[in-house]
Amino acid sequence: MTTLHDELLMMGNAAVEAARQLVRLSSDQKNRILIGMARELENRQGAILAANAADLEAGRVAGLNAAMLDRLQLNPARIKAMADGLRAITQLPDPVGRTLRRWTRPNGLKIRKISVPLGVIAIIFESRPNVTADATALCLKSSNAVILRGGKEALRSNLAIAEALQAGGAAEGLPPHSVQMVRTADRDAVRELVQMEGRIDLVMPRGGESLIRAVVEQARVPVIKHYKGVCHVYVDKSADPQMALSIVENAKCQRPGVCNAMETLLIHQSVAGTILPHICKRLSACGVELRGDEIARSIVPGMKPADETDWPAEYLDLILAVKVVPSLEAAIEHINRYGSRHSDAIITKSASAWRRFARDVDSAAIYWNASTRFTDGGEFGFGAEIGISTDKLHARGPMGLEELTTYKYVVTGTGQVRS
Amino acid sequence: MTTLHDELLMMGNAAVEAARQLVRLSSDQKNRILIGMARELENRQGAILAANAADLEAGRVAGLNAAMLDRLQLNPARIKAMADGLRAITQLPDPVGRTLRRWTRPNGLKIRKISVPLGVIAIIFESRPNVTADATALCLKSSNAVILRGGKEALRSNLAIAEALQAGGAAEGLPPHSVQMVRTADRDAVRELVQMEGRIDLVMPRGGESLIRAVVEQARVPVIKHYKGVCHVYVDKSADPQMALSIVENAKCQRPGVCNAMETLLIHQSVAGTILPHICKRLSACGVELRGDEIARSIVPGMKPADETDWPAEYLDLILAVKVVPSLEAAIEHINRYGSRHSDAIITKSASAWRRFARDVDSAAIYWNASTRFTDGGEFGFGAEIGISTDKLHARGPMGLEELTTYKYVVTGTGQVRS
Numbered sequence: 001m002t003t004l005h006d007e008l009l010m011m012g013n014a015a016v017e018a019a020r021q022l023v024r025l026s027s028d029q030k031n032r033i034l035i036g037m038a039r040e041l042e043n044r045q046g047a048i049l050a051a052n053a054a055d056l057e058a059g060r061v062a063g064l065n066a067a068m069l070d071r072l073q074l075n076p077a078r079i080k081a082m083a084d085g086l087r088a089i090t091q092l093p094d095p096v097g098r099t100l101r102r103w104t105r106p107n108g109l110k111i112r113k114i115s116v117p118l119g120v121i122a123i124i125f126e127s128r129p130n131v132t133a134d135a136t137a138l139c140l141k142s143s144n145a146v147i148l149r150g151g152k153e154a155l156r157s158n159l160a161i162a163e164a165l166q167a168g169g170a171a172e173g174l175p176p177h178s179v180q181m182v183r184t185a186d187r188d189a190v191r192e193l194v195q196m197e198g199r200i201d202l203v204m205p206r207g208g209e210s211l212i213r214a215v216v217e218q219a220r221v222p223v224i225k226h227y228k229g230v231c232h233v234y235v236d237k238s239a240d241p242q243m244a245l246s247i248v249e250n251a252k253c254q255r256p257g258v259c260n261a262m263e264t265l266l267i268h269q270s271v272a273g274t275i276l277p278h279i280c281k282r283l284s285a286c287g288v289e290l291r292g293d294e295i296a297r298s299i300v301p302g303m304k305p306a307d308e309t310d311w312p313a314e315y316l317d318l319i320l321a322v323k324v325v326p327s328l329e330a331a332i333e334h335i336n337r338y339g340s341r342h343s344d345a346i347i348t349k350s351a352s353a354w355r356r357f358a359r360d361v362d363s364a365a366i367y368w369n370a371s372t373r374f375t376d377g378g379e380f381g382f383g384a385e386i387g388i389s390t391d392k393l394h395a396r397g398p399m400g401l402e403e404l405t406t407y408k409y410v411v412t413g414t415g416q417v418r419s
Numbered sequence: 420m421t422t423l424h425d426e427l428l429m430m431g432n433a434a435v436e437a438a439r440q441l442v443r444l445s446s447d448q449k450n451r452i453l454i455g456m457a458r459e460l461e462n463r464q465g466a467i468l469a470a471n472a473a474d475l476e477a478g479r480v481a482g483l484n485a486a487m488l489d490r491l492q493l494n495p496a497r498i499k500a501m502a503d504g505l506r507a508i509t510q511l512p513d514p515v516g517r518t519l520r521r522w523t524r525p526n527g528l529k530i531r532k533i534s535v536p537l538g539v540i541a542i543i544f545e546s547r548p549n550v551t552a553d554a555t556a557l558c559l560k561s562s563n564a565v566i567l568r569g570g571k572e573a574l575r576s577n578l579a580i581a582e583a584l585q586a587g588g589a590a591e592g593l594p595p596h597s598v599q600m601v602r603t604a605d606r607d608a609v610r611e612l613v614q615m616e617g618r619i620d621l622v623m624p625r626g627g628e629s630l631i632r633a634v635v636e637q638a639r640v641p642v643i644k645h646y647k648g649v650c651h652v653y654v655d656k657s658a659d660p661q662m663a664l665s666i667v668e669n670a671k672c673q674r675p676g677v678c679n680a681m682e683t684l685l686i687h688q689s690v691a692g693t694i695l696p697h698i699c700k701r702l703s704a705c706g707v708e709l710r711g712d713e714i715a716r717s718i719v720p721g722m723k724p725a726d727e728t729d730w731p732a733e734y735l736d737l738i739l740a741v742k743v744v745p746s747l748e749a750a751i752e753h754i755n756r757y758g759s760r761h762s763d764a765i766i767t768k769s770a771s772a773w774r775r776f777a778r779d780v781d782s783a784a785i786y787w788n789a790s791t792r793f794t795d796g797g798e799f800g801f802g803a804e805i806g807i808s809t810d811k812l813h814a815r816g817p818m819g820l821e822e823l824t825t826y827k828y829v830v831t832g833t834g835q836v837r838s
Contacts, residue, residue, distance in 0.1 A: 020755065023778060105800055109789055118811050119781065197635075201811050216616075216639055222812040243834040250836035336439065358829045359442060362538065370528055370832025379837065380828075381524055392537050392620050392825040393641040394813040406811040409799070410777045413789030415662040417669035418798065 004184065008192040011147055012199030014177035015120040018145040021175035023096075023117060030141055031090040033172040038083040040168025041133065041161065045079050051160035052129070059153050071127045072154055082133040082161070085384075089137040092383040095401040096143050110412045115405040117143035119201035122193050123386075124149045124215060126207035129157040136165050136179050138386045142404035145178050147200070149193060151207075152185035159183065194219040201406075204387055224399070226390035228314040229259030229342040231372040234331040234357070236348035237268040241275050243369060244347045248279050250371040251345065253286040257316045259388060260343050260375040264311060264321040266331045272299055272324045280322075288318045295324035311338040328353050332360045339363060341390045343372040364390060364397035423603065427611040430566055431618030433596035434539040437564040440594035442515075442536060449560055450509040452591040457502040459587025460552065460580065464498050470579035471548070478572050490546045491573055501552040501580070504803075508556040511802040514820040515562045529831045534824040536562035538620040541612050543568045543634060545626035548576040555584050555598050557805045561823035564597050566619070568612060570626075571604035578602065613638040623806055643818070645809035647733040648678030648761040650791040653750040653776070655767035656687040660694050662788060663766045667698050669790040670764065672705040676735045678807060679762050679794040683730060683740040685750045691718055691743045699741075707737045714743035730757040747772050751779045758782060760809045762791040783809060783816035 025033075041048070052074040059069055098115040105111065121144045123135045132148055139146035150158040162181035169179065182189050194203050194215055203223045205215040212225050233251050235244045251262035267276055272295065280290055280300045290296075291306040303322065310321040311334070325331045335344050345367035346357040354368045365375040375398060377385025382400030389395045395403035444452075460467070471493040478488055517534040524530065540563045542554045551567055558565035569577040581600035588598065601608050613622050613634055622642045624634040631644050652670050654663045670681035686695055691714065699709055699719045709715075710725040722741065729740040730753070744750045754763050764786035765776040773787045784794040794817060796804025801819030808814045814822035 020779065020781070103800065105798070109793060111799060220635055222641065222810065224812075240834070246834065246836055254837055354831070360439065362439070363827065365828040365830060368829075368831040370830055370835040371837055373837035374528060374830065374835070375828075379524070380530060381522065391641065393643075396825055397828050406815055408782065409784040409794075409816050410787075411784060411789060411793065412773070412787040415659070415665065416789040416793070417665055418673055418790050418792035 004186055004188055005192055007184075008182070008189060008196065009199075011177075011180050011182070012120070012196045015145040015147055015180060016199055018175045018178040019117065019119045022140075022143045022145060022178060025143060025173075027094040029173055030094070030143070033140060033169045033174045034086045034090050034137060036172035037133075037136070037165045037168040038086040040164045040171070041079060041083045041086070044160065044164040045076060048079060048157065048160040048164065049074060049076075051156040055154055055156045062153070064153060068127060068153070072129065072157070074129060074157060078130065082130050085134055086137045089141050089384060092141065092401060094141070095405050100407055107416050108414060109416055112410045113407050114410060115402070116408050118404060118406050120145045120147065120199060121404065122147045122149065122200050122203045124190055124193070124203065124205045124207070124211070126151045126211065127154050129154045129161055131206065132158045132161040132181070133165065134384075135386060136162075138384055138401060138404060140169070140174075140178065142401050144404055147180045147182065147193065149182040149190060155185055190215065191218045194221060194223070197221055206387055222394070224387070224389045224391055224393075224395055226259065226340070226342065226388050228340050229261070229390075230263045230312060230314050230338060230340040231260055231342050232264050232266055232335050232339060232344045233262050233372065234266040234325075234335070234344070234346045235268060235271065235275060236328060236346055236350065236353050237270045238349045238353065239271060239275070239347040240349060241271075241278065244275055245278055245282055247345065247347055247369070247371050249282055249286065251373055252283060252288055252320055253318070254371075254373055256318050258373075259314075260372050261316070262320065262372055263313060263315055264323065264338070266323050266325050266334060268328070268331070269295065269324050269326050272296070276300055276322070276324070283320060286318065288320050290320055290322055292322040293324060296322045299324070314340070328356060332357060335361050335363070342388070343367065343375040345370060345372050364388070423605055423607055424611055426603075427601070427608060427615065428618075430596075430599050430601070431539070431615045434564040434566055434599060435618055437594045437597040438536065438538045441559075441562045441564060441597060444562060444592075446513040448592055449513070449562070452559060452588045452593045453505045453509050453556060455591035455593075456552075456555070456584045456587040457505040459583045459590070460498060460502045460505070463579065463583040464495060467498060467576065467579040467583065468493060468495075470575040474573055474575045481572070483572060487546060487572070491548065491576070493548060493576060497549065501549050504553055505556045508560050508803055511560065511820060513560070514824050519826055526835050527833060528835055531829045532826050533829060534821070535827050537823060537825050539564045539566065539618060540823065541566045541568065541619050541622045543609055543612070543622065543624045543626070543630070545570045545630065546573050548573045548580055550625065551577045551580040551600070552584060553803075554805060555581075557803055557820060557823060559588070559593075559597065561820050563823055566599045566601065566612065568601040568609060574604055609634065610637045613640060613642070616640055625806055641813070643806070643808045643810055643812075643814055645678065645759070645761065645807050647759050648680070648809075649682045649731060649733050649757060649759040650679055650761050651683050651685055651754050651758060651763045652681050652791065653685040653744075653754070653763070653765045654687060654690065654694060655747060655765055655769065655772050656689045657768040657772065658690060658694065658766040659768060660690075660697065663694055664697055664701055666764065666766055666788070666790050668701055668705065670792055671702060671707055671739050672737070673790075673792055675737050678733075679791050680735070681739065681791055682732060682734055683742065683757070685742050685744050685753060687747070687750070688714065688743050688745050691715070695719055695741070695743070702739060705737065707739050709739055709741055711741040712743060715741045718743070733759070747775060751776060754780050754782070761807070762786065762794040764789060764791050783807070
C-alpha cells in the first residue's frame, strides 16, 4: 500500500526532476507553454465548470457561507480571466538568466552572479481555484516546478484546472510533473509537503492566519508568508488636511477586505482637534465603525472605545481603530509595536518627519503622502504578483517573478588555484 | 523564579529595542564603535586569556581532543587578530542605505527599494571563540543586533570577549543590548532562541551537521545554513591534463578540512586512462587515500573500492572518492544527486561543455578551470564572511555584509489614492 508519505515523496522527486529540465527551456518555449495552457483552459471550460458545480453543490451541503461560495465559484468570465492571466505573463521579461553583478578578481577569476530558478515551489492555498492557474503561470515563467495544494472544498475544480494546464503545457513541451496538484484532502499532506527538505525549495502558504501558522510550525523548508496586514496611516502635525482626508478614506474604504487596507489611524494631538472631526464624518458617511482611544473620543463624541485588542486587530472590514498620539516618535513606536510590518503611511508636509518615519518604521512598504493600498505587485509595476511577504528574508513586500528566483555564482578561470 | 524561557524572551525583547536604535547610527558612528571594541579587546587581553585558560583546563578534564583544544585556545596573537578583524571591517562600505532600484509609476508615485538591516540575528556556533568578535563586527556594521550562543566548552572565553566588545562599544555609543551572549550552557536555550518569532529575524547555525539539523528541526524563524560541502571536480574529455592535475591537487590537498575542498573526483572515461594515473600518483604523493569505482580501479590498481556511502561523504580529510563517468551529463547527474549544492568545478577546453555544466549543476558556485577552494567571502572580494549558504533563499554561497541586509520600499507621493 502506498502511504501518504510515499505518495508525496514521489511527487517531490518528480518535481525535482522536472525542475532540472525546466532550467533548459528558453523564454520562447516557456511562453509557448503558457499560451498552450491558456488555450486548453478555454477548451476545457465545460469540464472545469462541471467540476466546479460539484464543488459548489458539496459546499452548499457542507454549509459554506455566501462569501466562501462566491470565492469558490467559477464561470466562463472567470475562466477567461485565468486564461488571459496566463497570456499576460508571456509579455513579462524572463526573470531567469539576468546578470545581477559581474566582477574580476586580481587573480583573473571572473565572477558572475546570475539569476536562476529556486527549483521546486509548493503553494498551499485556500478556496479560490484561480490560484491554481495564476501560481502555475508565475512558477513556470520563472522556470520553477510547482506543487499545488488547494482547499478541500475546491479540490474538483483545482484538479480540473491543473489537468487542463498539464495537457495544454505538455502539447508545447512542458516537462512532465512540472505542475502537480496534491490529490488528497488529507490534512497530513501539508505536513509531509513542508518537511520535504532537499525536494521543496520554498513553501508559500496563502490563506488565513491559522493555515499559515500551521505551515510555519511544521515546516523544515523555507516559508515566505504574511500572517496579516495591520496597516497604519499617521496624520502628522503638518499634514495637509484635505490630503489626509482623501488618503484616509481611500486606505480604509476603497476595499476594506484586503491586507493593504488601513486598520488603525494615528493622528498627532496638535491637529486632532481640527482634522479628526472631518475624518470621522467622512468615514461615518462611508459606513465605517470607529473605535477610539480616550482623547479621540473626547474630540469626537459617540465613538466606541478602543481597547488593547483593537491595536493589533486586522478587521478586514469597515471598522477603524483611532489613536491620538503626542508625537511622531509615539506614532512610530505604536506602528512597530502593533503593526504587521506590511504597509504604513505618513501624511506630512515635513521632509524631516518623513525621513525619520521611513528610517524607523520597520515595514515592507512605507508611504509618504499616499495610500497604503498601493502595496501590490500590479501597482508596483511588477506585472504580476504571487503574494506579499511581511518576512524579511529573501523577499519583502509584493513578490513578482524576480522574487521566485535565486542566484548562483559562475566563476571562470584559466587554471587558478588557491595558495 | 526566572525561567529559561523568560530569560531568553527578555534578551529577545532587548535585542529588538537595540535594533530599533541601531538603524539610527551613521556609518561613522558604527566604525567608531568597532574601533572601540578592538581597543577594549586588546585592553582586556589578560582577563580574556584567564577565562580561556579556565575553559582549556575544563576541556582537558572533560577529555577534549587536541584539535578541539586547539580551536578553543586563545593567545595574544589570536586576540590581536580578532581586534584587527574588527578594525578591518571599518574599511568596508556600509551595506545599509544602498538604493537597490528606483522607479516612478505612471501615477507619479516614486518607489525606492533600499537596503536595511535584517534586525536581530542569532548566531549559534561551536568551539572557536573568535566567532564572537567576527560575527559581532559584521552584525554591527550591517546595523543588526546580535544574540550569540557559543559552545559550552568556550563559555568563559566567549563571555569575556563579549564583555570587552560591549564595554568598548558602549564607550563609543553602542546601544545597550546590541550584542548579547547567552550565559547558560543549557541546550534548551537553542530551542527557545530559534522559536522566538517576531524577535529574531535570522538564525545562522555554524558548526557540525548535527547542531545544524537540530536548529532546523526546531526553528520557527528563518535559518540560513550549510550542512556540509561535498564538492566535485569534473575532468572533462577535453580537459588540459596539466591544468586538471594542478586544480585537482589544490582542491583536495591545499586545505582538506574545509567545506570548499573537493571530496569526489569525476573524470570522463575517454581521458581517464591517460590522466587518472597521473592524478592518482600526484595525490598519493600528498598522502591522499583514494577510493574508486570499478573502472577507476581497473585503471589505477591498488585503489580502495568506493561504495554508495562514499559519494555523499564529506571526508574533510585526505581521502578522495573517484568515479569514471561516461559523459558530461552523467557528471552533472552525479553532482546534483550526491552533492551538497556548494561548489563544483569542470576542467574543460570546451565552452559548450562549460555552459551546460554552469546551467545544469544546481550549486551555489560553479567553476570553469579553477579550484573549488575559491568559494569564500575573502576570495570573492567581499572583505569578510559570516558564513556560506547552501540554501537558495535570501543568500547563496559566501555571505558578506550585503547578505545581512534586507530591503524596504519607500514610496513618496503627492496625495495619490487607489481608484
